[in-house]
Amino acid sequence: xxxxxxxxxxxxxxxxxxxxxxxxxxxxxxxxxxxxxxxxxxxxxxxxxxxxxxxxxxxxxxxxxxxxxxxxxxxxxxxxxxxxxxxxxxxxxxxxxxxxxxxxxxxxxxxxxxxxxxxxxxxxxxxxxxxxxxxxxxxxxxxxxx
Amino acid sequence: xxxxxxxxxxxxxxxxxxxxxxxxxxxxxxxxxxxxxxxxxxxxxxxxxxxxxxxxxxxxxxxxxxxxxxxxxxxxxxxxxxxxxxxxxxxxxxxxxxxxxxxxxxxxxxxxxxxxxxxxxxxxxxxxxxx
Numbered sequence: 001x002x003x004x005x006x007x008x009x010x011x012x013x014x015x016x017x018x019x020x021x022x023x024x025x026x027x028x029x030x031x032x033x034x035x036x037x038x039x040x041x042x043x044x045x046x047x048x049x050x051x052x053x054x055x056x057x058x059x060x061x062x063x064x065x066x067x068x069x070x071x072x073x074x075x076x077x078x079x080x081x082x083x084x085x086x087x088x089x090x091x092x093x094x095x096x097x098x099x100x101x102x103x104x105x106x107x108x109x110x111x112x113x114x115x116x117x118x119x120x121x122x123x124x125x126x127x128x129x130x131x132x133x134x135x136x137x138x139x140x141x142x143x144x145x146x
Numbered sequence: 147x148x149x150x151x152x153x154x155x156x157x158x159x160x161x162x163x164x165x166x167x168x169x170x171x172x173x174x175x176x177x178x179x180x181x182x183x184x185x186x187x188x189x190x191x192x193x194x195x196x197x198x199x200x201x202x203x204x205x206x207x208x209x210x211x212x213x214x215x216x217x218x219x220x221x222x223x224x225x226x227x228x229x230x231x232x233x234x235x236x237x238x239x240x241x242x243x244x245x246x247x248x249x250x251x252x253x254x255x256x257x258x259x260x261x262x263x264x265x266x267x268x269x270x271x272x273x274x275x276x277x
Contacts, residue, residue, distance in 0.1 A: 078147030126148035
């Protein structure tokens with residue numbers, strides 16, 4: 001018994017062709033927003049909060065700036081994402097867990113959770129590697145998929 | 147890093163999809179069912195629609211059923227949400243509270259292009275279809 005599933009439902013070969021671009025876009029946008037958390041901590045931009053003075057927030061800020069840039073550009077993105085993911089996990093449990101509720105929605109830690117899992121995935125995949133570049137080249141044969 | 151962790155990429159992707167889908171669904175349940183800690187059902191029809199998209203779309207993404215379509219719709223909804231609710235407050239996503247919307251928007255766009263991957267109903271259906 002073979003059931004035909006519309007290919008659009010499960011990521012069709014056509015949409016898979018754009019997958020590396022969507023991945024690069026996600027990396028760039030998320031990476032740059034991550035950087036801005038760092039710049040806000042270190043230099044007070046953007047925002048009106050004064051720059052951080054305690055060592056913990058300064059080191060968090062530097063991790064966010066450096067790792068975010070590396071992830072966005074795609075250089076050593078795997079390493080940078082691994083460190084950033086760990087930072088976000090620490091940030092969640094130090095700052096958000098239990099503060100105002102159990103659920104990430106209530107303790108304002110949703111962003112940290114999302115970044116942690118996103119960077120974990122980026123750590124397993126890295127930047128625009130050669131393997132991915134090969135996927136970028138449009139394939140003639142879109143009817144077969146591996 | 148990807149040399150060592152590369153073989154876990156499908157698992158990390160599935161985790162990301164499930165966690166993001168569930169948290170997204172909770173925004174919907176917050177709007178529609180006041181859980182967790184909502185302010186009651188919004189009167190605004192648009193907000194009700196947003197709640198339905200978030201709840202249903204988030205659950206579909208989390209369990210991996212019709213993942214691409216659900217993620218594509220959710221991504222579009224987040225784009226609308228950003229420009230309707232956040233963009234006018236300040237330019238930078240960090241300041242206008244729209245960072246979460248931007249992140250969800252691009253994440254779901256990526257999920258729409260990537261498909262469900264492992265640990266999903268789509269993958270189960272595909273296996274059965276192939277058998």
